[in-house]
Amino acid sequence: MRLDLVEKWGLEMKVRQGASAVEGPSALVLGIETSCDETAAAVVRDGKEILSNVIASQVDLHRIYGGVVPEIASRKHIELIMPVIDLALKEAGASPGDLDAIAVTYGPGLVGALLVGLSAAKAMALALGCPLVGVNHIEGHIYANFLEYPEVDPPLVCLTVSGGHTDLLYIDEYGRYDILGRTRDDAAGEAFDKIARVLGMDYPGGPEIARAAEAGDPTAIDFPRGLLQADTFDFSFSGLKTAAINYIHNLRQRGEEVPVADIAASLQEAIVDVLIAKTLAAAQAYGVKTIFLSGGVAANERLRSRLRELAAADGIRVYYPSKVLCTDNAAMIACAGYYRYLRGERASWELNAVPNLRLGEG
């Protein structure tokens, strides 16, 4: 079914082994996610069993622009939304009538992009007569961990890092979030992307920097570590961004060779240092023994391994989702939506996209 689209847009399918057709009394939630440049739909049973997880990435489409172009993203979402939903249902072996709830991302994100998924979700819920649940995208990223490790319970500290956000949270029970800190300027992933661009790397820059860093010396350049010593859980990456860009420009002006690998390794180290220090400090301050890592930058190996290593010394366990669940996906939205559904939360038909939605609001 629709193999042309699978090939054309690189639809990625991830079906967990052991997932069987729909049977037995359980809640099936369809998740829909269109907040940025991924059109995604997933069917998840009881908030933990992924029956399907379809992600159509537009990353190639935006590469020539060096970043996500909102109007182009929205146009692609409207083309892909129904094929992606259809594929998610078929992969799950479910028909629309089997669904118990529709969960959809309504913010934060690009407003035009969010509206495509939100409109489709509302219409599906209306037509099927099943509840509509609005989900915060960041909350979705957090639930990617609960999805993968259903046995882990709060209290915990969660660091969500991606191209759009850097949020440090304390979660003392399901559905309750205390925002301890967030970035005061650029998101961590944004800093990666922008510096990668100056280095002439492809968009998105994070994975490119990580690849280049493997051959570099992380101590080669002493880039600034914003707010590292400050008594706050907030982050700041604009100083680092400016320092790195100036460093590269100066070398170029003098006609000297740009040591890409060393810059990448040192830059990654500076970002990872700050992320880890703040996260560990938060875990200590709140006396928790569990740390969640989520969001696109949670796929960064250096961040994963160093945080795990340092945390282990304090007897703290670190969890992060598998890579497909680190990127924007709808399984995490279905999972977060399932818990809201269990709590009896229902979205109004007037639900609108909220581009700057914050956790704990609405």
Add this chain to the structure above:
Amino acid sequence: MRILAIDTATTTGSVALTDGEQVVGEYLLNIRATHSERLIPALLRLLEDGEWSGDDIEGIAVATGPGSFTGLRIGVATAKALAYAWQKPLVGITVLEGLAFQVGFAAQWVCSMVDARHGEVYGRLYRTEGLPEAAGDYWAGPVEEFLQQVLETAAGPVCFCGDGAAAYWDAVQEAAGKRAVKPVGNSMQLRASSIALLGRERFLAGERDDPLTLAPMYLRLSEAERKLKTRCSAGCS
């Protein structure tokens, strides 16, 4: 045939239910609130007042554009998902054809125009004999140029309709003079019932669109694509 129709192309948004050639119900709002907030509540209210359930609907028609890019996507996404979940046939009708249909009785030549802002319109010229028939290509660009083209093609009076005609009526009058026919105000705004009735014609002719792939008709590239194109034609590679 019982049809549900949706239009969210401009700030005017409407939903309608038609049965055969009759309008059962229609709900139109021209306010600032976003279509995202008002479309489903309007639809629910109309279904309830018309005492229709999903089972009563035999087809869905949606205005595909041109118009506000975001507005179009709200309507098209909603129509596609309804058609998919209800398993009903779907058809897309252009805003320009819908507008021409509304004044079919008034003039033989109808020029539909949607405001594209900054002195530009989306438009098309139609000949109407009951149903509109296209008499030119789709247009997206400066209103004056379009008017000139339209007046050269059409013979005699031309009825100008749509929010583009309303916004640039001075330009219309200047270009067309006495040949300009202005419809009454409520014919200037698209109504979903027109989309429904045109949809019915399409369904009866055995036509339908794919609820998985139906896309809005923008008639214009995104800003970023246009800039890239200009840069490239100015000599990048």
